[in-house]
Amino acid sequence: VQAVDGSEIRLRADSICVHGDNPQAVEFVKHIREGLIAEGIEIAPLRTFK
Structure with missing residues (x-):
């Protein structure tokens, strides 16, 4: 995940x-x-998760 300061957090x-x-939700999920x-x-x- 990229933090607001640009650093990455694992x-x-x-x-x-x-x-x-939102209208872009389906396209977002495809990506x-x-x-x-x-x-x-x-x-x-x-x-399927337990």
Whole structure:
């Protein structure tokens, strides 16, 4: 994650929540998905997490 001062903060996330109440939400999620796949990160439905 890039902080407001420009530095990078490493973190681990198990899920990503995106609000869909903006016209660019679907396009934003497409870019997130493409980036995750390009990095070899597995994408799975939330219901599969335990």
